[in-house]
Amino acid sequence: MTNLQKIDQFLEDNLDKSIAELSNLVAQPSVGAQNWGMQECAALTAAMLAERGFKVEIMPTDGAPVVFGERKGRSDKTLLFYNHYDVQPPEPLELWETPPFEPSLREGKLYGRGVSDDKSHITSRLFAIDALLDADGELPCNVKFIIEGEEETGSIHLPQLIRENKQKFAADACVWEFGGVDHREIPMQYLGLRGICYVELSVETASIDVHSGLGGSIFPNAAWRLIWALSTLKGPDERIRIPGWYDDIIPPTARDRELMAAQPDPAEEYKSRYGVKNFLNGLTGGVELAMTEVFEPTCTICGLTSGYQGPGSKTVLPAQASAKIDFRIVQGQTTEKCLSLLRQHLDAEGFSDVQMTFLGGGPAAKTDPDDPFIKLVVDSAEEIYESKMEMIPMIGGSGPSYPFVHDLGLPVATAGLGYADTRAHAPNENIRLDLYLKHARHMARVLVLFSK
Amino acid sequence: MTNLQKIDQFLEDNLDKSIAELSNLVAQPSVGAQNWGMQECAALTAAMLAERGFKVEIMPTDGAPVVFGERKGRSDKTLLFYNHYDVQPPEPLELWETPPFEPSLREGKLYGRGVSDDKSHITSRLFAIDALLDADGELPCNVKFIIEGEEETGSIHLPQLIRENKQKFAADACVWEFGGVDHREIPMQYLGLRGICYVELSVETASIDVHSGLGGSIFPNAAWRLIWALSTLKGPDERIRIPGWYDDIIPPTARDRELMAAQPDPAEEYKSRYGVKNFLNGLTGGVELAMTEVFEPTCTICGLTSGYQGPGSKTVLPAQASAKIDFRIVQGQTTEKCLSLLRQHLDAEGFSDVQMTFLGGGPAAKTDPDDPFIKLVVDSAEEIYESKMEMIPMIGGSGPSYPFVHDLGLPVATAGLGYADTRAHAPNENIRLDLYLKHARHMARVLVLFSK
Numbered sequence: 077m078t079n080l081q082k083i084d085q086f087l088e089d090n091l092d093k094s095i096a097e098l099s100n101l102v103a104q105p106s107v108g109a110q111n112w113g114m115q116e117c118a119a120l121t122a123a124m125l126a127e128r129g130f131k132v133e134i135m136p137t138d139g140a141p142v143v144f145g146e147r148k149g150r151s152d153k154t155l156l157f158y159n160h161y162d163v164q165p166p167e168p169l170e171l172w173e174t175p176p177f178e179p180s181l182r183e184g185k186l187y188g189r190g191v192s193d194d195k196s197h198i199t200s201r202l203f204a205i206d207a208l209l210d211a212d213g214e215l216p217c218n219v220k221f222i223i224e225g226e227e228e229t230g231s232i233h234l235p236q237l238i239r240e241n242k243q244k245f246a247a248d249a250c251v252w253e254f255g256g257v258d259h260r261e262i263p264m265q266y267l268g269l270r271g272i273c274y275v276e277l278s279v280e281t282a283s284i285d286v287h288s289g290l291g292g293s294i295f296p297n298a299a300w301r302l303i304w305a306l307s308t309l310k311g312p313d314e315r316i317r318i319p320g321w322y323d324d325i326i327p328p329t330a331r332d333r334e335l336m337a338a339q340p341d342p343a344e345e346y347k348s349r350y351g352v353k354n355f356l357n358g359l360t361g362g363v364e365l366a367m368t369e370v371f372e373p374t375c376t377i378c379g380l381t382s383g384y385q386g387p388g389s390k391t392v393l394p395a396q397a398s399a400k401i402d403f404r405i406v407q408g409q410t411t412e413k414c415l416s417l418l419r420q421h422l423d424a425e426g427f428s429d430v431q432m433t434f435l436g437g438g439p440a441a442k443t444d445p446d447d448p449f450i451k452l453v454v455d456s457a458e459e460i461y462e463s464k465m466e467m468i469p470m471i472g473g474s475g476p477s478y479p480f481v482h483d484l485g486l487p488v489a490t491a492g493l494g495y496a497d498t499r500a501h502a503p504n505e506n507i508r509l510d511l512y513l514k515h516a517r518h519m520a521r522v523l524v525l526f527s528k
Numbered sequence: 529m530t531n532l533q534k535i536d537q538f539l540e541d542n543l544d545k546s547i548a549e550l551s552n553l554v555a556q557p558s559v560g561a562q563n564w565g566m567q568e569c570a571a572l573t574a575a576m577l578a579e580r581g582f583k584v585e586i587m588p589t590d591g592a593p594v595v596f597g598e599r600k601g602r603s604d605k606t607l608l609f610y611n612h613y614d615v616q617p618p619e620p621l622e623l624w625e626t627p628p629f630e631p632s633l634r635e636g637k638l639y640g641r642g643v644s645d646d647k648s649h650i651t652s653r654l655f656a657i658d659a660l661l662d663a664d665g666e667l668p669c670n671v672k673f674i675i676e677g678e679e680e681t682g683s684i685h686l687p688q689l690i691r692e693n694k695q696k697f698a699a700d701a702c703v704w705e706f707g708g709v710d711h712r713e714i715p716m717q718y719l720g721l722r723g724i725c726y727v728e729l730s731v732e733t734a735s736i737d738v739h740s741g742l743g744g745s746i747f748p749n750a751a752w753r754l755i756w757a758l759s760t761l762k763g764p765d766e767r768i769r770i771p772g773w774y775d776d777i778i779p780p781t782a783r784d785r786e787l788m789a790a791q792p793d794p795a796e797e798y799k800s801r802y803g804v805k806n807f808l809n810g811l812t813g814g815v816e817l818a819m820t821e822v823f824e825p826t827c828t829i830c831g832l833t834s835g836y837q838g839p840g841s842k843t844v845l846p847a848q849a850s851a852k853i854d855f856r857i858v859q860g861q862t863t864e865k866c867l868s869l870l871r872q873h874l875d876a877e878g879f880s881d882v883q884m885t886f887l888g889g890g891p892a893a894k895t896d897p898d899d900p901f902i903k904l905v906v907d908s909a910e911e912i913y914e915s916k917m918e919m920i921p922m923i924g925g926s927g928p929s930y931p932f933v934h935d936l937g938l939p940v941a942t943a944g945l946g947y948a949d950t951r952a953h954a955p956n957e958n959i960r961l962d963l964y965l966k967h968a969r970h971m972a973r974v975l976v977l978f979s980k
Binding site: 230270272274276281282283284286287288289290291292293294295296297299300302303304306307310311312314346350351352354355356359365368369372373374375376377378379380381382383384385388389390391392393394395397399400402404426435436471472473474 | 682722724726728733734735736738739740741742743744745746747748749751752754755756758759762763764766798802803804806807808811817820821824825826827828829830831832833834835836837840841842843844845846847849851852854856878887888923924925926
């Protein structure tokens with residue numbers, strides 16, 4: 077029996093035990109937004125690493141602690157796993173078929189809050205490590221885990237912690253917290269995350285709301301000030317009108333385009349799922365739609381608030397108005413410069429009265445599709461999934477990959493056990509046990525091949 | 529003892545009895561917005577008219593009924609009183625010093641929901657009628673009362689009822705439901721009400737909200753559609769940009785300006801009360817501020833709603849957005865034409881996707897300051913208030929005076945017992961008993977002088 081056969085046999089034989097460990101982890105609530113069980117879950121996660129002989133540190137932050145674990149292996153190379161132990165709030169509770177913190181196994185799936193995002197990714201990777209230790213008595217390479225507790229609330233303290241601990245976190249490559257197969261059961265390799273700069277713009281024009289019969293023609297109106305300010309940011313041509321906004325952008329490469337062109341056209345699925353009749357700027361689908369979706373900077377109004385919002389009419393002139401705006405930023409752009417350009421633009425347009433509050437964000441980050449580590453992860457999937465991974469050079473969402481890419485200088489590969497009906501962030505979140513086993517087998521192979 | 533002396537004596541001697549009747553009326557809740565006690569209050573109001581020998585009709589509408597009463601008098605002339613028996617909701621209850629529907633007499637003031645707006649105006653006018661009947665055994669002229677039950681919810685059915693019953697409601701002059709003294713204790717004669725055209729604009733771009741990481745650069749955003757549509761309605765110069773909006777406007781007269789110029793400058797009071805630093809378009813105060821306040825059409829955003837409005841950030845692309853807009857309209861403008869111009873404008877600007885819902889309104893109405901009936905009401909106040917009434921040609925607010933002015937062709941005079949701290953629509957609404965007595969004395973004189 078080869079080493080890999082031994083590993084696969086171990087994983088097959090011990091799946092129940094790993095799922096029991098996962099169930100135990102899911103049963104420990106760790107809802108960051110509600111500050112519920114965070115210290116307890118950090119301690120439990122740390123203990124799971126320590127059990128495997130990891131040197132473990134619970135690193136405090138101004139928010140939830142980061143669990144860091146390190147175990148030496150045979151080769152000098154170091155693989156870093158990024159995971160998180162925090163979960164989304166379980167509400168609405170009435171839509172769960174079984175209670176969110178009482179993991180339930182039904183028809184080959186395990187249900188519970190955080191089971192997919194991200195606790196199964198922690199335990200399945202530990203499961204792979206168990207198999208390697210069982211087969212060999214030691215790890216093929218050095219392994220580090222950064223398991224944070226604020227991913228669902230914006231990873232507010234992680235980038236700073238990474239910048240301050242570059243030596244401790246140093247590695248040669250990183251496996252990201254998520255990944256999985258798409259609706260065709262093809263394993264996907266997501267190579268980049270767009271950046272984000274989320275701001276709230278607000279205006280106050282008076283100390284109290286005024287009767288609109290009185291003030292309409294003589295008092296400034298906070299809602300109008302906001303509308304006019306917003307209308308200078310972007311027009312119906314969808315081009316962001318803030319001077320300098322596009323100056324530093326690094327455009328996508330021919331390789332990015334080639335990878336996007338290889339993907340199925342998302343147009344019909346988007347139309348039917350979201351009830352959208354047409355896409356912006358005359359886009360109809362195909363690679364142009366896909367490229368625009370992820371490689372263009374955006375200025376999305378996520379929310380508007382002012383004055384009376386109940387049924388019928390109320391004659392009030394609002395003293396306050398605010399908008400939440402999600403600027404997705406792309407390669408080359410930074411939150412710092414974007415915030416500064418936005419402020420300068422508002423001032424130049426006569427909107428010094430519009431207050432700006434930064435609500436979080438960070439730059440885009442992207443790993444080269446032709447990096448050898450990516451090739452290793454992509455190719456090693458084939459034996460398990462009966463398909464190589466397909467590579468997506470960039471996704472539209474954002475996440476804290478930039479300090480790993482920019483500060484630690486790592487290629488970041490995605491791999492995991494998500495699938496079309498995994499319901500992360502929603503009621504009845506679940507994982508499929510077959511994908512759990514596959515991910516563990518995949519990770520064991522990645523560790524073995526990487527060490528060479 | 530002259531007739532007027534007899535009348536004054538009667539009013540002085542019977543004040544307690546009239547206040548008891550008012551208390552009884554206030555104790556009957558009649559909250560239109562909550563459909564609470566409307567039929568009961570209509571019946572009670574009708575009974576109060578019937579007691580005075582009025583022929584009474586409770587006229588059904590599709591909303592709350594209108595109480596109509598008529599009693600013949602000595603002369604052929606007819607005076608019509610417009611009042612309403614409905615009141616504002618009493619909330620927030622915790623701010624009332626005594627329960628809103630348990631009238632409480634303290635330091636010469638009677639407290640209770642609706643005591644000022646508008647129930648004391650009903651009973652004080654009936655009190656004047658009691659005095660006239662006591663002095664003379666009959667009324668000096670015909671008297672009609674229209675007492676509606678939907679004033680606080682927009683008088684939705686009254687204009688139609690008036691148009692359909694012109695003969696029944698025919699009169700020679702009308703006394704309005706409100707009036708009073710200003711902060712200097714000068715009785716005020718408000719001669720006009722601005723019109724209003726209240727609409728909701730709404731946009732729907734998808735069937736559900738979309739993750740903003742996905743949709744930001746390819747999906748239409750309801751909030752942006754709304755912002756762009758709104759920004760075409762009015763710019764920072766405050767000029768309404770809808771073509772034709774100003775075409776039919778009848779400008780204020782030299783007499784209007786003369787009357788406005790005679791009033792104290794409101795600038796400082798507005799600034800301190802509302803915490804406003806500057807007025808629009810460089811206005812600083814005086815007659816220009818006062819004229820702009822009431823004679824200019826307005827386009828006021830009263831409310832904005834879209835997407836996420838909670839604390840912090842949520843990355844959502846809203847499928848829906850809406851705005852409530854209060855267009856105040858002036859002499860010459862009609863709601864019908866304004867709605868049509870607005871729709872045409874939105875379509876022409878490319879916003880056929882913006883839906884428009886009319887939430888109510890009606891045109892402006894204005895009574896000639898030199899109408900003989902106005903002179904009578906103004907002059908007859910002097911003996912009681914130690915000052916003639918001061919005339920305001922137009923106020924910025926709106927109300928259902930237009931069917932009285934335009935359909936019944938009546939001069940409409942305001943007179944009443946409001947005062948600076950009367951707190952209509954607010955907790956601890958109250959009236960002063962001295963002003964109650966004065967208003968009854970004033971109304972008795974108006975009826976006597978009008979009949980001649």
